[in-house]
Structures are given as structure tokens and as C-alpha cells.
Amino acid sequence: MTTTTAVAPTVAFPDPGPAPLRLIRSELIKIRSTNVWWLFGIGVVLFTALALVVWTLIGNSQIDTAAAAGNDVFTPSQGTDAAQIAAERQQFAVEHDLSRTLISVAAQIYTSGQFFGLMFVMLIGTVLITNEFFHQTATTTFLATPHRTAVILSKLATAMLAAAFFWIFTTVLSLATGAIFLSAKGYGTQLDQWPVLRAILFNGLAYALWGVLGVGLGVLIRSQIGAVLVGSISYVAGTFLIQPIVFLIYTFLIKKTWVLTAMVAWPAIASGIMISPEDAYPYAPDWWVGGLVLVGYSVLFGAIGTLITRRRDIS
Amino acid sequence: MSDGQIVVSGLTKQFKKVRAVDNLSFTVEPGRVTGFLGPNGAGKTTTLRMLLNLVTPTGGTGTIGGRRYADLSQPLRTVGAVLEASSAHKGRTGRNHLRMICAAAGFPNRRADEVLDLVGLTPAAKRKFKGYSLGMRQRLGIAAAMLGDPRVLILDEPANGLDPEGIRWMRGLLRTLADEGRTILVSSHLLSEMELLADDVVIIAAGKLVKQGPVTEVVDGMAHVARVRVQTPQANELVKALADTVPGTTVSRADDGTLTVIGTEAATVGRTALKAGVELHELTTERPDLEDVFLDLTAGKAAIR
Structure with missing residues (x-):
């Protein structure tokens, strides 16, 4: 009976290096070795280019209006609704104040493509998880690293890295376009204005946090198709539906302005509030409230995702 | 204390209605090929997955060299596992599949090429997984298991999808690895194949141990079925x-x-x-x-x- 048979070492292995870096490297190889990254990359570039065209055109007319506006006086339309008057007053102020218009237009152009960019980053985070189950690679992944928390954390970090990549890429594109456009109109780049810088920087934060949300979504909905559908539909449709719905509730059910403020609870609206130089909508909370809401969701989704993955049987 | 010994002790898994594995205990010795046999649904795969920390046991423990899988500092250096033939991303090349594991385990990339060579997949290294035949997928699984040059190999139905030549190749490989002193645990329902390959057998049915021992002893002890x-x-x-x-x-x-x-x-x-x-x-x-x-x-x- 052989109880202690020595196995001759046939292979020499170097020091494996720190585990977090190994895991992130492995996740990056997973992204790069499939079609996902360039398909999503093309999507982001296309939507950013489209957004740049749209926002430059809109910005162009907004600047022209503000520059041409004389000493108009604000007069609300017939409605007596406080929220409506406030919205009109804000719009009037922005339209008639050239410096505010420039800041608003610059911030809008420099964060072009955010709407779909955030969605793509979220989907990358989702696919990082659902691919493991769709292609049954979860077994391989957890055999290499039985510490599941470490695996999820590395996926969160990888999603943020991918987000940073997309943010830098789209921002460089937008900065170049915006700077050329503004100087062609005869104005400065507006990059010395804090609200503009804030919009650009927090756009980056929004990208990172949506990557985290995507990972959480992937853990909660393991089905690849299910998660992608739920993610993109609730992002696109939800964002367009939630504003009219909340305004209907405000108009017909609860005539309190906190109803409008509470809209910040919807993640996509929270990230809009976070980067908007002006109020994103009447009675919107301050920008940092949007940031906190988004951070809150990310922490919640990340924690739930980690807990579920730790307990789940992989079969 | 032996390094490569597998000890399963009182392992139990209760799924919602089914007790898939029921107070199962057995040991697997290094330097030998152990066949893990049982009818379909006997709990073989669940047992192996519990041993590898993929499925959480309801009770009991499984250890490899005295440690639970999750406690191994470099698991792939100790244990190589081949669990299912279709576990790679369809759009990823075989080589990239191995490199992604290398990265996670901290192995140099050359290991990917070395194990591809070991299993004879070098010509298909840069082909995408979806273009692999079932036999090639099995070989890629074995290659992945060999990345860390482990002293323990655990294989779940590795002969599935292999052609006769492939089966003979695998038999030779596992024999060689066992002769080097490694522990080989192979689950299978191909009994004639196991009779040729295994030194020991562990037979389970309905989640419970039925018989364990060297193949010859088990067969000789059953003279009444002669x-x-x-x-x-x-x-x-x-x-x-x-x-x-x-x-x-x-x-x-x-x-x-x-x-x-x-x-x-x-x-x-x-x-x-x-x-x-x-x-x-x-x-x-x-x-x-x-x-x-x-x-x-x-x-x-x-x-x-």
C-alpha cells in the first residue's frame, strides 16, 4: 500500500503574484478574448457620435437664442401650477443668460453619449456574470479561485475599469468636438467652469457606478438574455416612462413637490441629476443627492450579488 | 499523512426533495486510479462537486491532502478537475481559455501551450471552442486540469464523447499519471472501461456507499455471482x-x-x-x-x- 508516494516535480512555477491582480487580469482576458468588447465599443462610438451631432446642433441654436435675447421680462403662461411656473422661469433664465447657456451647452456636449454609454457599461457588467453561467465557465472560474467574494470583487473592479475606458474614450471625443464647436462660435471651452468640470468628472463616476449596477443585475438574473433584456428595457423605457408617470401622480394624486424630488430614486434619473449643471427638472434635488443615490444602489447591488454568489451551488 | 489522499467523510447533500448524497464516506489513495461508479443519478457528480467546493454540503466534509478545497492556497497546483465537456466560452479559442485560467492561477502563459501539446491539441490552439468536436472539448478539459501539474486529478465521465482511440489515449495518460504517484479519481458508468483502467473502485447507489476496495478484491469477493x-x-x-x-x-x-x-x-x-x-x-x-x-x-x- 503506498501512502506517501512522492510526485517528482516536472514543472517549475514562478511566484503566482497577488491574487486581486491575477483575477482582474483573468477577467480582462475574458473580455478581450471574445467579441463583446468591440461590439459594445462600436455601439458606444456610434451613439456618442450621434449624440455629439444632436447636442452641437441644439447647443448652436440655444447659444444663438441667448446671444440674441434682449431685455425680455419673464411672464409665466396661463398655468398657475407652481412646478410649471418654476420650470418656465428656469428655462427663461437659462435662455436669456448667455454665460449659463454656455455652461449648460458645454456640459451637455462634453458628456455626449452618456445615455447609451451608461447602458452599454451596465450591460458589460451584466455579461461579465451571465456569460459564466451561459457558457458554463463558472465551474472553471470557481475551481481556479474558490474564494467567491474575491471573484465578484474582481468582476466589480473589471466592470469599473471597462467603464473608465469607455468614459475616457467618449470624453476625449466629446472634448475635441466641443472645444472646436465652441471656439468656432467664438467662445471659450468653458473648462474653467466648475459645473462643466463637475459634469465631466461625475460622468466618469456615473460610468463606474453603472458598471457595478450591471454586475449586480447579472447576479440577480442569471439568464443572459433575461438580464440583458431587463437591464436595457428598464433603463431605456423606465427612464422615458418614469418622468411622465411621476408628473401624472403629482398632477392628479399627490400635489406635493416632494413627489417630484423623489424621482431621484430611479437610478437613471439619479445619474442625470448628478451631472446636470442646472436643475435636471423642477424641484430636482441637488446634484450630490443623485450621486449618493447611485452610490447607494451600487453598494446594495454589489453586496447582494456577493452574498448570493457565495451561497449558490454551481452545477 | 499522505499528500494526495482524498477523504470523504459523512458527506450529505439534501436537495429540495431528494437526498442526492447520503452520509457517504470513502478514501482515495495516491498512486492509484480509483473508479467512482454508480448508476445514473447515484450522486457521483454531486459528490465530486462538493469535494471541489462548487456545491455546499448539507453535512460532512471532503478533504484533499487533509485540507478542504477552499482552504488550498493554490488549488490548481494541488487538484486538477475535468467536470463537463462543454465548459468554455463558444467564441473563445482553446488557447485563450487556458490563458484565462493561467492568469487567475498566476501560471505563466507558456503552461497553456505546454498542456495543449500534452493533450495533442496544439494544431487547434487558435481555433474557437465552438468548432471543437466533443473529443477535442474533452481534451481541452484535461489540458485545463493539467495546467498546475497537480498531484490529484478528479475526472467526471471523461470518456464521454471520446472515440476508441481517444479512450485508449486517455487510459494511457491516466495510467502514467498514477504511476508517477498522483491520485486519480475517475467517475464513470462505462464498466468495461473501468475494469481495464481502475486499480480501486468506489461503488455508490442512491447516494450511499455500496462497496469500496481494489477491483480484484471486489470482484473476487463476489464469487456468488460467478x-x-x-x-x-x-x-x-x-x-x-x-x-x-x-x-x-x-x-x-x-x-x-x-x-x-x-x-x-x-x-x-x-x-x-x-x-x-x-x-x-x-x-x-x-x-x-x-x-x-x-x-x-x-x-x-x-x-x-
Whole structure:
């Protein structure tokens, strides 16, 4: 009976290096070795280019209006609704104040493509998880690293890295376009204005946090198709539906302005509030409230995702 | 203390309604190929997955070299596992699949090429996984398991999808690895294949251990399922004599007149014939094979649960 048979070492292995870096490297190889990254990359570039065209055109007319506006006086339309008057007053102020218009237009152009960019980053985070189950690679992944928390954390970090990549890429594109456009109109780049810088920087934060949300979504909905559908539909449709719905509730059910403020609870609206130089909508909370809401969701989704993955049987 | 010993102790897994594995205990020794046998649904895969920390046991433990899988500091250096043939991203090349594991485990990229060479997949290294045949997928799985040059190998139905040449290749590989002193645990339902390959067997049914030991001992210990072949011109007399004096035997008669006696030994048959004055032309014990033993041991336990 052989109880202690020595196995001759046939292979020499170097020091494996720190585990977090190994895991992130492995996740990056997973992204790069499939079609996902360039398909999503093309999507982001296309939507950013489209957004740049749209926002430059809109910005162009907004600047022209503000520059041409004389000493108009604000007069609300017939409605007596406080929220409506406030919205009109804000719009009037922005339209008639050239410096505010420039800041608003610059911030809008420099964060072009955010709407779909955030969605793509979220989907990358989702696919990082659902691919493991769709292609049954979860077994391989957890055999290499039985510490599941470490695996999820590395996926969160990888999603943020991918987000940073997309943010830098789209921002460089937008900065170049915006700077050329503004100087062609005869104005400065507006990059010395804090609200503009804030919009650009927090756009980056929004990208990172949506990557985290995507990972959480992937853990909660393991089905690849299910998660992608739920993610993109609730992002696109939800964002367009939630504003009219909340305004209907405000108009017909609860005539309190906190109803409008509470809209910040919807993640996509929270990230809009976070980067908007002006109020994103009447009675919107301050920008940092949007940031906190988004951070809150990310922490919640990340924690739930980690807990579920730790307990789940992989079969 | 031996480094590569696998110890399964009281392992239990209760799924919602089914007790897939029920207080299962066995050991697997290094330097030997151990066949892990059981009917479909016996709990083989669940047991292996619990051993590898993929499925959480309801009770009991499984250790490799005295440690649980999750406690191994570099698991792939200790254990290589081949669990399912289709576990790679369809759009990823075989080489990138291995490199992604290398990255996670901290192995140099050259290991990916070395194991591809070991399993004969080098020509298909840059082909995408979806273009691999089932046999190539199995080989890629074995390659992945060998990345860390582990001293313990765990394989779940590795012969599935391999052609005869592939099966022979795998048999040779596992034999060589066991002879190097590694621990090899192979689950299978291909009994003839296991008889050729395994030194030891662990047989389970309905989640419970049925038999464990060296193949030869297990088979020899089951002599009562041996068949005794008899040629005689007085077949009817012998059948009657056996029925009268040796209860529990069954006799079947082939077209050419050969009798096959089950339930007793050749010596008893000979003695019975002598007493009855029956002339014998041939009296041979046909050693039971693993399949006979397996079917006898798991009879009635293979039902769908």
C-alpha cells in the first residue's frame, strides 16, 4: 500500500503574484478574448457620435437664442401650477443668460453619449456574470479561485475599469468636438467652469457606478438574455416612462413637490441629476443627492450579488 | 499523512426533495486510479462537486491532502478537475481559455501551450471552442486540469464523447499519471472501461456507499455471482440433482446444450454430478466481471429518484 508516494516535480512555477491582480487580469482576458468588447465599443462610438451631432446642433441654436435675447421680462403662461411656473422661469433664465447657456451647452456636449454609454457599461457588467453561467465557465472560474467574494470583487473592479475606458474614450471625443464647436462660435471651452468640470468628472463616476449596477443585475438574473433584456428595457423605457408617470401622480394624486424630488430614486434619473449643471427638472434635488443615490444602489447591488454568489451551488 | 489522499467523510447533500448524497464516506489513495461508479443519478457528480467546493454540503466534509478545497492556497497546483465537456466560452479559442485560467492561477502563459501539446491539441490552439468536436472539448478539459501539474486529478465521465482511440489515449495518460504517484479519481458508468483502467473502485447507489476496495478484491469477493459452465450428455439429470441438493442455484441451457449454473461454485457442481453419477465433459468457472458485480450490487437501487 503506498501512502506517501512522492510526485517528482516536472514543472517549475514562478511566484503566482497577488491574487486581486491575477483575477482582474483573468477577467480582462475574458473580455478581450471574445467579441463583446468591440461590439459594445462600436455601439458606444456610434451613439456618442450621434449624440455629439444632436447636442452641437441644439447647443448652436440655444447659444444663438441667448446671444440674441434682449431685455425680455419673464411672464409665466396661463398655468398657475407652481412646478410649471418654476420650470418656465428656469428655462427663461437659462435662455436669456448667455454665460449659463454656455455652461449648460458645454456640459451637455462634453458628456455626449452618456445615455447609451451608461447602458452599454451596465450591460458589460451584466455579461461579465451571465456569460459564466451561459457558457458554463463558472465551474472553471470557481475551481481556479474558490474564494467567491474575491471573484465578484474582481468582476466589480473589471466592470469599473471597462467603464473608465469607455468614459475616457467618449470624453476625449466629446472634448475635441466641443472645444472646436465652441471656439468656432467664438467662445471659450468653458473648462474653467466648475459645473462643466463637475459634469465631466461625475460622468466618469456615473460610468463606474453603472458598471457595478450591471454586475449586480447579472447576479440577480442569471439568464443572459433575461438580464440583458431587463437591464436595457428598464433603463431605456423606465427612464422615458418614469418622468411622465411621476408628473401624472403629482398632477392628479399627490400635489406635493416632494413627489417630484423623489424621482431621484430611479437610478437613471439619479445619474442625470448628478451631472446636470442646472436643475435636471423642477424641484430636482441637488446634484450630490443623485450621486449618493447611485452610490447607494451600487453598494446594495454589489453586496447582494456577493452574498448570493457565495451561497449558490454551481452545477 | 499522505499528500494526495482524498477523504470523504459523512458527506450529505439534501436537495429540495431528494437526498442526492447520503452520509457517504470513502478514501482515495495516491498512486492509484480509483473508479467512482454508480448508476445514473447515484450522486457521483454531486459528490465530486462538493469535494471541489462548487456545491455546499448539507453535512460532512471532503478533504484533499487533509485540507478542504477552499482552504488550498493554490488549488490548481494541488487538484486538477475535468467536470463537463462543454465548459468554455463558444467564441473563445482553446488557447485563450487556458490563458484565462493561467492568469487567475498566476501560471505563466507558456503552461497553456505546454498542456495543449500534452493533450495533442496544439494544431487547434487558435481555433474557437465552438468548432471543437466533443473529443477535442474533452481534451481541452484535461489540458485545463493539467495546467498546475497537480498531484490529484478528479475526472467526471471523461470518456464521454471520446472515440476508441481517444479512450485508449486517455487510459494511457491516466495510467502514467498514477504511476508517477498522483491520485486519480475517475467517475464513470462505462464498466468495461473501468475494469481495464481502475486499480480501486468506489461503488455508490442512491447516494450511499455500496462497496469500496481494489477491483480484484471486489470482484473476487463476489464469487456468488460467478457462472459455472458445464458440458454433459446427461443435462436433465444434472439439473434435477442440482435443484434437489443445492438450493438457490439457477441453471440455464444454451442451444448447443451447454449449461450455465449461477449461485454456486464449480466444486459443488462437480461433487453433485459425482454423487448423481452424471458424466461431465467440461466444468469451468467464468470469473464475474465488474459489470456482473456492479449490477448485482446496485440491483434495485438505480431507480429514478
